[in-house]
Amino acid sequence: xxxxxxxxxxxxxxxxxxxxxxxxxxxxxxxxxxxxxxxxxxxxxxxxxxxxxxxxxxxxxxxxxxxxxxxxxxxxxxxxxxxxxxxxxxxxxxxxxxxxxxxxxxxxxxxxxxxxxxxxxxxxxxxxxxxxxxxxxxxxxxxxxxxxxxxxxxxxxxxxxxxxxxxxxxxxxxxxxxxxxxxxxxxxxxxxxxxxxxxxxxxxxxxxxxxxxxxxxxxxxxxxxxxxxxxxxxxxxxxxxxxxxxxxxxxxxxxxxxxxxxxxxxxxxxxxxxxxxxxxxxxxxxxxxxxxxxxxxxxxxxxxxxxxxxxxxxxxxxxxxxxxxxxxxxxxxxxxxxxxxxxxxxxxxxxxxxxxxxxxxxxxxxxxxxxxxxxxxxxxxxxxxxxxxxxxxxxxxxxxxxxxxxxxxxxxxxxxxxxxxxxxxxxxxxxxxxxxxxxxxxxxxxxxxxxxxxxxxxxxxxxxxxxxxxxxx
Ligand code: PEP
Ligand code: MG
Numbered sequence: 465x466x467x468x469x470x471x472x473x474x475x476x477x478x479x480x481x482x483x484x485x486x487x488x489x490x491x492x493x494x495x496x497x498x499x500x501x502x503x504x505x506x507x508x509x510x511x512x513x514x515x516x517x518x519x520x521x522x523x524x525x526x527x528x529x530x531x532x533x534x535x536x537x538x539x540x541x542x543x544x545x546x547x548x549x550x551x552x553x554x555x556x557x558x559x560x561x562x563x564x565x566x567x568x569x570x571x572x573x574x575x576x577x578x579x580x581x582x583x584x585x586x587x588x589x590x591x592x593x594x595x596x597x598x599x600x601x602x603x604x605x606x607x608x609x610x611x612x613x614x615x616x617x618x619x620x621x622x623x624x625x626x627x628x629x630x631x632x633x634x635x636x637x638x639x640x641x642x643x644x645x646x647x648x649x650x651x652x653x654x655x656x657x658x659x660x661x662x663x664x665x666x667x668x669x670x671x672x673x674x675x676x677x678x679x680x681x682x683x684x685x686x687x688x689x690x691x692x693x694x695x696x697x698x699x700x701x702x703x704x705x706x707x708x709x710x711x712x713x714x715x716x717x718x719x720x721x722x723x724x725x726x727x728x729x730x731x732x733x734x735x736x737x738x739x740x741x742x743x744x745x746x747x748x749x750x751x752x753x754x755x756x757x758x759x760x761x762x763x764x765x766x767x768x769x770x771x772x773x774x775x776x777x778x779x780x781x782x783x784x785x786x787x788x789x790x791x792x793x794x795x796x797x798x799x800x801x802x803x804x805x806x807x808x809x810x811x812x813x814x815x816x817x818x819x820x821x822x823x824x825x826x827x828x829x830x831x832x833x834x835x836x837x838x839x840x841x842x843x844x845x846x847x848x849x850x851x852x853x854x855x856x857x858x859x860x861x862x863x864x865x866x867x868x869x870x871x872x873x874x875x876x877x878x879x880x881x882x883x884x885x886x887x888x889x890x891x892x893x894x895x896x897x898x899x900x901x902x903x904x905x906x907x908x909x910x911x912x913x914x915x916x917x918x919x920x921x922x923x924x925x926x927x928x929x930x931x932x933x934x935x936x937x
Contacts, residue, residue: 467508467512467545467548467549468489468495468512468545468548470548471486471489471541471544471545471547471548472486472489472490473486474544474548475489475541475544476702482573483700483701483702484537484700484701485537485540485541485544485573486541487701487703488537488538488541489541489542489544489545491519493519494515494516494519494538495515497514497515497518497519498511498512498514498515499511500515501514501515508549509546509549509551512542512545512546512549513542513546515542516538516539516541516542516543516545517539517542519538519542520535520536520538520539520542521535523535523538533590535569536569536570536571536590536597537571537572539569539571540571540572540573540574543571544573554577555574556574556577556578556581556583557581558581559581560578560581560582560583561581561582561583561584562582562583562584563583563584563585564583564584564585564586564587564630564632564639565578565583565585565586565587566587566589566621566622567586567587567588567589568588568589568590569588569589569590569597570586570588570597571597572597572599572600574597575597575600575601575604575606576600576604576677578606579601579604579606579677579681580677580680583606584606584607584632585606585607585608585609585630585632585634586601586606586607586608586609587608587609587613587621587632587639588608588609588610588611589611589612598610600677601634602921602923603673603674603675603677603678603681603921603922604677604678604681604922604923605681605684605685605921605922605923606634607632607633607634607635608634609632609633609634609637609638609639610637611637613637613638613639615639615640615641616640616641617641621639628641629641629642630642631643654926655683655684655685655686655925655926656685656686656925656926656929656930657686657688658686658929659688660688660929660932660933662911662932662933665911665916666916667911667915667916667917667918667932668688668689668691668726668895668916668917668918669687669688669917669918669919669920669925669928669929669932670682670687670688670689670690670691670692670725670726670728670897670917670918670919670920671685671687671689671690671691671919671920671921671922671925672690672691672692672694672897672919672920672921672922673690673692673693673694673718673922674693674694674695674696674697674698675697675698675718676717676718676721678922679718679721679722680721681922681923682721682722682725682922682925683721683722683723683725684922685922685923685925685926686925686926686929687725687922687925688725688726689722689725689726689727689728689783689917690722690725690726690727690728690919691728691848691895691896691897691917691918691919692728692730692848692897692919693718693727693728693729693730694730694733695711695715695729695730695731695732695733695771696732696733696734696738696740698711698714699732699740699742700738700739700740700741701741702741702742703741703742704742705740705742705743705767707770708770708773708774708777709774711770711771711774711775711778712774712777712778715729715774715775715778716778719778719779719782719784722782724782724783725783726783726784726785726822727782727783727784727785728784728785728786728787728825728848728895728897728919729775729784729785729786729787730786730787730788730789730827731758731761731768731771731772731775731786731787731788731789732760732761732767732768732771733756733757733789733790734750734756734757734760735750735751735752735754735755735756735757735759735760736750736751736752736756736757736790736853737752737863737864738756743760745760752856752857752862756790757788757789757790757791757829758788758789758790758791758796758800758826759790759796761788761803762796762799762800762803765803768803769803769806769807769810772786772803772804772806772807772808773807773810773811773816773818775821776807776808776811776818776819776820776821777811777816777817777818779818779819779820779821780817780818780819781819782819783822784819784821784822785821785822785823785824785825785845785846786804786821786823786824786825787824787825787826787827787846787848788800788825788826788827789827789829789850790827790829790830790853791826791827791828791829791830791833791840792830792832792833793832793833793836794836794839794840794842794843796826797826797840797843797844798843800824800826800844801824801843801844804821804824808820823845823846824844824845825844825845825846825847825848825895826840826844826847826848827847827848827849827850827897828840828847828848828849828850828854828886829849829850829852829853829854829857830853830854830857831854831857831858831882834849834854834882834883834885834886835882835885835886837885837886837889837890837891837894838889838890838891840890841889841890841891841892842891844892845892845893846892846893846894846895847886847890847892847893847894847895848894848895848896848897848917848919849883849886849894849895849896849897849898849915850897850898851874851896851898851899851900851901852898852899853898854879854882854898855872855873855874855879855898855900856872858878858879858882859871859872859873859876859878859879874900874903874906883910883913884913887910887913887914887915888913888914893916893917894914894915894916895915895916895917895918895919896910896915896917896918896919897918897919897920899920899921901918901919901920901928902918902920902921902924902928904927904928904930904931904932905931907928907931907932908931908932911932
């Protein structure tokens with residue numbers, strides 16, 4: 465029980481996935497099963513592992529692949545307790561640099577460890593495109609192939625001797641024998657830290673992140689900064705919102721990794737597709753068209769105030785800007801700016817050390833905001849286009865619903881007109897931090913229309929930089 469409590473509290477202080485694991489450990493059924501096994505005379509570690517395996521097997525048998533994929537999370541959380549009991553459960557060897565791992569399953573934490581030790585690629589027998597391990601690998605830029613791919617000569621991968629040189633392509637989902645003389649497999653992870661100039665103008669090519677591991681990936685891929693730090697990802701699976709001091713510590717840990725690179729911290733974007741557990745949001749009331757993002761924060765000013773204070777405290781000696789999600793009206797942008805000023809005043813009044821944000825901005829994710837960009841620009845220092853939501857709201861098509869995915873056409877007349885007009889009228893610097901920024905052709909279009917910062921999943925950075933440089937001759 466001590467090991468369990470110790471592991472749980474350690475995981476609760478960790479990144480969002482660790483916190484999700486902590487929540488799994490608090491499952492009363494799991495504890496009851498372990499106690500039953502203890503009563504049957506098993507040792508503590510065996511009793512615990514039997515309960516974990518039973519819970520994982522039950523999940524793995526579920527018909528819904530999303531539920532089945534959680535079996536590996538239960539095993540990973542369970543093995544953290546074994547580690548607390550002194551059993552070595554680190555399954556990732558120390559010398560995986562440049563290696564491709566073949567595994568039936570890996571936990572998200574194991575993917576991070578594999579990346580930190582220089583691993584180059586993963587072939588995962590079981591898992592879905594949205595399982596945690598796959599999402600983590602994507603954010604870290606580790607090529608990952610799902611299923612049981614055969615080599616072009618028809619041989620099963622499992623039949624290939626360890627040590628064989630392989631080439632993995634996560635985009636095409638293929639694994640091949642590496643051509644003779646090929647270099648180590650991690651070539652695709654080479655970063656590009658050089659700045660980009662287009663027609664003499666400096667373009668910031670930045671990363672979207674939501675964890676310390678992604679901050680490290682941003683640095684590895686040569687990000688000039690972070691254009692979007694999604695703070696809700698630091699809180700998603702927590703039973704309670706972290707208090708001000710915990711938020712300062714979480715942010716400082718990420719900012720330390722990023723050094724002197726500029727970072728735009730976005731305040732909580734709860735609701736819509738981001739169900740922050742601690743807030744117990746209602747899918748209808750807080751849905752895509754409901755009280756989400758800045759709307760929710762303005763209705764809960766104490767949460768916004770605490771978060772803005774934490775950001776200003778964590779920003780000491782660092783380059784931090786702050787921005788708000790889901791703004792529809794210029795009035796909301798003014799209220800956000802006033803909330804920033806209010807947080808700074810309260811820190812100054814009590815003599816708490818803090819730093820002014822370098823800039824205050826709002827996101828443009830709603831057509832109403834795009835059409836009034838000039839009005840929004842009068843009360844903030846920059847606008848950042850969230851193309852994921854802007855496409856969704858422009859075409860009235862849910863970004864999470866595959867049945868309407870074809871409507872989210874970034875080349876359609878409506879969105880082109882909206883974006884051109886917004887770039888032309890903003891009157892303040894315009895950034896882009898939605899997925900479209902990662903597409904080299906669209907990135908070049910944005911730059912040609914005056915956008916000064918593009919922010920994207922870190923692994924996309926080298927390619928976007930390369931194409932932008934090409935465009936500048
Ligand atoms: C967006 O909507 O484009 C965006 C960057 O924000 P998120 O994906 O976090 O909603
Ligand atoms: Mg958004």
